[in-house]
Amino acid sequence: DGGITQSPKYLFRKEGQNVTLSCEQNLNHDAMYWYRQDPGQGLRLIYYSQIVNDFQKGDIAEGYSVSREKKESFPLTVTSAQKNPTAFYLCASSLTGAYNEQFFGPGTRLTVL
């Protein structure tokens, strides 16, 4: 089964803690993305990576970090520096270049207690 998976589906965090969200794809895509979605809003880009061992900041990278050590994996760490981390986080992947659709995972809902 080809696709993109995210875990966990729900995540609860205490203030001051770092948490890591997992994203894995077996579509052989070079590009991967992390988005944040707040209730009733569109998607905002946090980080993206177009090749292994390289990534770029998106529009709202502050308080987040990523790594891209393997083509299949693009974990996102929400650090304690992120002031308002409660949100729905979506990971996506695609082929690189223009004219390519993005494939999305099912999302992780993070709640800070």
Add this chain to the structure above:
Amino acid sequence: SQQGEEDPQALSIQEGENATMNCSYKTSINNLQWYRQNSGRGLVHLILIRSNEREKHSGRLRVTLDTSKKSSSLLITASRAADTASYFCATDAETSGSRLTFGEGTQLTVNP
């Protein structure tokens, strides 16, 4: 920065009616894409239209693109209750490579 803006924010129609959603954007693009999101789920790609195309069809979906007005519309014909979802446009700016910028979305409700 949000490049795409959608209109209306919410739309409620009866089954069998057509639904039209509009998207406006600000910079030159390679292509414009439409995605669907069911509540609490990931997005699903619906259709991609290139900047040199004016209209595209896929099943009950019809997308138009007017690059002179920097706008696009998505028409869903003969809507069904299962079409209830949020619909987002996303633009692939000429200088952004594969990076997409999403609009705020239109929440469509189709009443049985």
